[in-house]
Amino acid sequence: MIIIDGMADRELKAYKDKSKKTPLEIANIPNLDQMAKEGLCGLLDSLGIGKRAGSDTAILSILGYDPYDVYTGRGPLEVAGTKIKFKEDDICLRCNYATVNDDFVLLDRTAGHISEGTEYLEKTLNEIDLGVEFKLKNSAGYRCVLLLRDDDLSPSVEDATTEEGKKIEEIKPLDDDRGSIKTAKVLNEFIKKSYEILKDHPVNSKRKEEGKMPANIILPRGAGVIPRLENFYEKYGLRGAVVSGIGLVKGMGHLAGMDIIDVPEATGHIDSDFMAKGKAALDALKTHDFVLLHIEGTDEVSHDKNVKEKIMVLERVDEMIGYISRHVEDTLVTILADHTTSTDLGDHTADPAPIVLWNGDFITDKVREFTEREMYRGGLHRIRGMDVIPVILDQINKSKKFGS
């Protein structure tokens, strides 16, 4: 299963009055097109029609875990994706290394997509005196996680904003609970102290000299406790592995008891070595029944509203997928986007996303290209996230019969 995060899009404004095209329609993606042509295609509404999904809730549903039952926030999934040790009641948050000015106005939610030196920042941040036990750990790129441990904490707190141009306001508790109030207070102190300790940090002095955005603040969000996911193998009888550059997807895989394949070249951004990931996924197939290969770069550049890079990433992903298609034999390949991310809006939308099954035992349809528009006439029609694994299990003749 290859999830190309936020790959789907709307008709781009720049092309709106002329050719009305989406990035998938513009990009040169011969391998994806060929697989759509040979495959069984359709539209995917991860959470259901008209429901706007995050990557976390979308991918949970695609793996068959109903997010309306199991989702406790993104923080815990990100925490589970690091090698940090967590306990059941820990408050888990995901954080951004980000850039603010002296007035705490957010300039860059990714600190210029920082990719070096964060190990030193992590060390410094863990020296903060916060009054409660905590641990900050880097995930990938500008992402890190924060874990708070104390008797009376609660995850019912707001997120720090990640909207560029906005001032970083104090995080408020979401209810009157003593634990929520205390947690908000602790987080606000952590944000403030992160700025104090990072603003003149040598890593940032160097970044500024190089004309890069300094990583001078930590913005925590998605607070929650660790969710319980049924073991993937017990659920489906499939030994599963995950290849991903981001903690979120590794975390889900880890919580579901899947093996996490670390690929050093996977960055969770467009500088990621997709081919290395593709090869790692092919390798993992030798020892696993199910491999989830997740590509994050497509979503990142869509959030950045960068059409040009989205097209470029799609073309690079297509090369990797071509390589996979030439190197699998008896493997059903499912390619899908977890959700649509509009590059014009810089955010997810609820538009249905493409899904293609390839190299399987299905009846092919008339779809000729891997685009949102062509998927309208796919033989799968319009399915939900929770439908995906059942369809796959049936294709590989592993689905259970109800009745006789």
Add this chain to the structure above:
Amino acid sequence: MIIIDGMADRELKAYKDKSKKTPLEIANIPNLDQMAKEGLCGLLDSLGIGKRAGSDTAILSILGYDPYDVYTGRGPLEVAGTKIKFKEDDICLRCNYATVNDDFVLLDRTAGHISEGTEYLEKTLNEIDLGVEFKLKNSAGYRCVLLLRDDDLSPSVEDATTEEGKKIEEIKPLDDDRGSIKTAKVLNEFIKKSYEILKDHPVNSKRKEEGKMPANIILPRGAGVIPRLENFYEKYGLRGAVVSGIGLVKGMGHLAGMDIIDVPEATGHIDSDFMAKGKAALDALKTHDFVLLHIEGTDEVSHDKNVKEKIMVLERVDEMIGYISRHVEDTLVTILADHTTSTDLGDHTADPAPIVLWNGDFITDKVREFTEREMYRGGLHRIRGMDVIPVILDQINKSKKFGS
């Protein structure tokens, strides 16, 4: 949102062996065709596949109120659509002014689509001595409502028949409850007394002289208590308005806290001034985020099994919709039928009905005409009533994200 009630149809028997056409396929509707061509099309099953819906349950679901949770009968919605004052426990019914012969056989369920003089009939009817507090109030055309108020009444009673050619039988209670027995008795007395007091009423003498059907009986049905609907603005953040000629739709809007725009030219029948309604809807858009424009005439003529008039009404509606399409700018227009009404059968069927989104941010499909058949290949595929508002909210970028 333009709801064209019962617009969808089946292949007409008269065309069955030749061209196999539906009224939408016969009618000359260039504006609807153009919008289908430019829009995102699909099929709508208001209550779900194979579920035959009333207009009340269908439109509730289209507005996002699950009728399986909130529906208490049509009567209360019609009552809410008049300016009558109601209390929580009142038994609400909708009624027809109708025509029976001396043997109580129903000749015309609409009293010849009576449109004049009902204010005098209403006054007379309210003078009936019934033993319980009641109020009869005219709605539009042949429609009126009846409200019963007493300590021990119940809505569990049968409807009076509105099937022409049938004898008006006594309404029976639906259970052994003392309140149901009493309510049935009160209603039967009301029906009987309505005939006695109306049969020689001057308004009817005049109608008979003019060769028109007399409105000589009141037929109550759809008993229920007022349902609670979540406020539309609180639910969606949209200031809503309703333009409709019939009490049912006004009632839903009123209960949902939407503004009711009264258009004197709107009759709820085919003599309605659609263009006046269209202009009122355009006006309402200046002060509201969401305007529901409801056209009843299409359903009326379908129940009357009048193919010729259905085609004529569709063509008149099309002109109005063309006017709207030329006068909106940044407004997403959704056009749909709440359900199919077969003109051959004279009743609703569960066949899915057309839905088109136009002037939005979607990826267009290959539909070329506004017909039931063309909608089969629409990009929306097949959605439910409860999906409509979520899809609209996402199109206008107002949907909430679940997850991140």
